[in-house]
Amino acid sequence: MSMQAQLDRRAAVAVLLRDRKDTLVVSGLGSPTYDLHSVGDHDGNFYLWGAMGGAALIGLGLAQAQPSKRVLALTGDGEQLMGIGGLATIGVARPRNLDIVVIDNQHFGETGMQASHTGRGVDLTAIAAACGFAATGTVRTLEEVERLATQIAQPADGPRLFVIKVLAENPPRSLPSRDAVFIKNRFRAHLGFAAA
Helix, strand or coil, rough: CCCCEEEEHHHHHHHHHHCCCEEEECCCCHHHHHHHHHHHCCEEEEEECCCCCCCHHHHHHHHHHHCCCCCCEEEEECCCHHHHHHHHHHHCCCCCCCEEEEEEEEEEHHHHCCCCCCHHCCHHHHHCCCCCCCCCEEECCCHHHHHHHHHCCCCCCCCCEEEECCCCCCCCCCCCCHHHHHHHHHHHHHHCCCCC
16 A cells, blocks of 8 residues: 555645746646646646546647647546556657656545545556656655656656655636637647647
8 A cells, every 4th residue: 555645736736837837738637637727727738628548648649749848748546547558658659758747646536536546556657667658756745746846847868757646635626618629729829820
């Protein structure tokens, strides 16, 4: 069993993204999207609705399409467990501009707070390392989140995955637009492309 987390998820995400600069952020279904929106809406945020398990792979596609930009996939433990095979694909593709940060409360927060596999010993960082990720790690304090924010701002030799262990709580939802066309067109405009 993993050590009990003490971090507030919103505080951790706020520290992680405090100096995001031009980083493009893809957020996974549910709580990671609420967390991202809670620290401020941004044209460089791509919120996922109804795409369970897809944040890391959408981050891969974006990193490949925008190699000069940093891309962060902000996801949860339940979603990353659902998309576990994507880590092998990302490891083989080896994008140098993609970071995956898993906000891990060790529970399936969107379906009733049932215990997830990460609370029963499954180590997402070990899986990512076995898939060939350039760096992995687990973060448990705000000081470590601050160091992580500095680290992911630096160039990498390949994809990186970090787990931030947070309390098993469901803070009030901070809801961005659920209009997929609006989100897509705003994100495209942020990248300099016309609406499609």
